Amino acid sequence: MKIYTNDNGVTVYIDGDSVHASYYVGEGVTWEKTFTRLTKKQISSLSLDDVKP
Amino acid sequence: MENTQGFTKHGYPHIDLFVPSNFNPEEVPNYLGKRHHHKYLLGMNNMVYGSLITKGRNKTFGESVTLRSETIRDYMGSRYYPEIWVNGLTKDGQFIDKVSSYYHDPKGINSQACRYKLNPKYVPSPTNGVTIKRVTITDEPTCRRFYKWKDTAISERIKKDENLAHELYMLTQHDIKKEEATAYVHKTYEKDSPQFTTRMVIIEEISRLKDARYTDDRWNMPFRFKVDRGGRLHHPLSHIPKDLERFVYQSDSGTVEIDQRFSQLAYFHKFGLEKTADIQRMQAKKKCHKIGGKGLPITTNLDHRLPSDESTQGSHSLQGSSSYHVTINLSTDDAWKTALFNPDAIFDPYQLLMKSAKYKGSREDAKEKVFGGVYYNELVKGRRTKWEKAMKHVAPHEYKRLRFIKGMLGNRELAVQVTRVESHFWHKIVVGYMRTQHPDTLFFIKHDAIFLPAEQANDILEDISQMGKTFFGGNQPQFKMDVIS
Numbered sequence: 169m170k171i172y173t174n175d176n177g178v179t180v181y182i183d184g185d186s187v188h189a190s191y192y193v194g195e196g197v198t199w200e201k202t203f204t205r206l207t208k209k210q211i212s213s214l215s216l217d218d219v220k221p
Numbered sequence: 222m223e224n225t226q227g228f229t230k231h232g233y234p235h236i237d238l239f240v241p242s243n244f245n246p247e248e249v250p251n252y253l254g255k256r257h258h259h260k261y262l263l264g265m266n267n268m269v270y271g272s273l274i275t276k277g278r279n280k281t282f283g284e285s286v287t288l289r290s291e292t293i294r295d296y297m298g299s300r301y302y303p304e305i306w307v308n309g310l311t312k313d314g315q316f317i318d319k320v321s322s323y324y325h326d327p328k329g330i331n332s333q334a335c336r337y338k339l340n341p342k343y344v345p346s347p348t349n350g351v352t353i354k355r356v357t358i359t360d361e362p363t364c365r366r367f368y369k370w371k372d373t374a375i376s377e378r379i380k381k382d383e384n385l386a387h388e389l390y391m392l393t394q395h396d397i398k399k400e401e402a403t404a405y406v407h408k409t410y411e412k413d414s415p416q417f418t419t420r421m422v423i424i425e426e427i428s429r430l431k432d433a434r435y436t437d438d439r440w441n442m443p444f445r446f447k448v449d450r451g452g453r454l455h456h457p458l459s460h461i462p463k464d465l466e467r468f469v470y471q472s473d474s475g476t477v478e479i480d481q482r483f484s485q486l487a488y489f490h491k492f493g494l495e496k497t498a499d500i501q502r503m504q505a506k507k508k509c510h511k512i513g514g515k516g517l518p519i520t521t522n523l524d525h526r527l528p529s530d531e532s533t534q535g536s537h538s539l540q541g542s543s544s545y546h547v548t549i550n551l552s553t554d555d556a557w558k559t560a561l562f563n564p565d566a567i568f569d570p571y572q573l574l575m576k577s578a579k580y581k582g583s584r585e586d587a588k589e590k591v592f593g594g595v596y597y598n599e600l601v602k603g604r605r606t607k608w609e610k611a612m613k614h615v616a617p618h619e620y621k622r623l624r625f626i627k628g629m630l631g632n633r634e635l636a637v638q639v640t641r642v643e644s645h646f647w648h649k650i651v652v653g654y655m656r657t658q659h660p661d662t663l664f665f666i667k668h669d670a671i672f673l674p675a676e677q678a679n680d681i682l683e684d685i686s687q688m689g690k691t692f693f694g695g696n697q698p699q700f701k702m703d704v705i706s
Binding site for chain 2: 169171172173174175176177179181183186188192193194195196197199202215216217220221
């Protein structure tokens with residue numbers, strides 16, 4: 169598993185094909201979503217919009 | 222340890238490179254020998270990776286890739302770059318073909334870049350039987366060099382920013398009770414579940430904070446350390462899950478967390494007022510131009526993003542096609558301001574919104590709904606969410622500013638801007654204070670909270686409260702202190 173944080177502040181945990189993305193909104197609230205098969209470019213452009221519940 | 226990634230003797234993570242299965246660096250013209258073997262692999266890896274990320278979803282490995290010569294030179298070394306890259310991998314297009322020189326990028330970011338294509342012989346495809354193989358680099362000097370190269374940019378930033386340097390130094394003084402934390406994770410989470418794996422990786426990362434070294438005029442960090450666009454700092458401790466916080470060791474007296482209540486709402490309150498004041502100043506200046514008839518008119522490209530429902534209600538109106546006039550003002554809503562800044566308020570901001578929205582769920586759930594339904598949702602013309610209606614009822618001026626600014630910036634950029642306000646307070650003001658007033662006190666900042674030894678917490682909380690009051694223009698932000706361990 170690898171951890172990476174992009175410029176938009178979205179942190180991703182890359183585990184094989186799965187990408188667990190999370191964004192800390194504030195005040196203990198974190199938005200999270202899991203994606204599969206994202207390219208490096210898609211990972212680097214993930215933003216809070218993509219992880220919003 | 223279940224971490225799939227290995228580490229060198231001195232703690233540098235192994236490097237995984239992906240190259241075409243039929244690629245053998247020794248076949249490259251002017252091959253420089255084993256010492257530089259990995260540089261050929263890295264060159265090919267960039268092509269394989271690059272072709273995947275250059276185009277949209279339906280890309281192939283044969284696509285051309287833009288690579289910056291500076292980046293390649295930095296890694297390969299300026300002395301070896303001509304032999305490995307120019308007279309080696311890209312010579313006569315045998316391995317990599319140079320498609321065009323000095324690819325023109327209108328933004329100028331890639332002005333020194335060229336476009337390259339993999340030779341069809343090495344393009345992974347089912348027809349030619351070429352696949353991608355993983356090559357793991359495990360030797361110490363190569364891994365060290367790789368991370369040195371990777372850490373150069375942040376090192377440059379650290380050199381220029383004393384607060385960032387102090388924060389990094391403090392970070393490297395932290396440790397985690399690794400055995401206890403690992404046992405806890407094993408006991409609590411199902412093995413191989415995402416919660417289990419992420420926690421194990423974070424424990425491993427935190428245990429390596431102390432391995433950061435300042436050598437050769439730069440920081441070598443075997444963990445992530447990054448500043449994002451919003452100014453937030455990302456490192457292993459800023460991402461530590463709540464349930465692992467108690468395993469972080471700071472001092473025998475224990476650790477406390479000081480965090481700001483309703484911080485995001487308060488930061489937006491400040492940002493909204495400042496942005497509105499800026500817009501008003503801009504309008505006043507523009508009015509002067511019109512009256513005087515001299516100078517250039519101020520135009521904006523924000524007009525098309527104005528939310529339509531407010532404009533129909535007369536809160537602002539368009540004037541001409543390339544400028545706008547805004548009547549949003551700097552008024553504040555008493556109830557909202559009291560809830561944000563008065564510790565004796567009967568209702569906090571979330572309770573006010575929950576009451577107005579007639580929400581029966583928990584306060585924690587309401588927080589998530591407020592962020593997703595009022596602050597950082599996409600602006601839809603003529604339509605309001607249940608929580609937006611509640612906000613409009615509770616704090617009409619704040620709501621008007623929020624909607625207007627969101628219309629100008631978009632919800633993503635709004636989040637970045639609010640984060641900048643937060644980062645300014647925590648990473649500039651608070652860290653600056655810690656650096657100058659408590660230079661030996663261990664601390665780390667987790668976005669909108671600070672963790673520090675219990676014995677100094679009361680004094681520091683008092684000072685942070687005072688700094689907060691100044692930062693919020695005389696309004697006293699609310700902080701709370703929790704004992705972590």
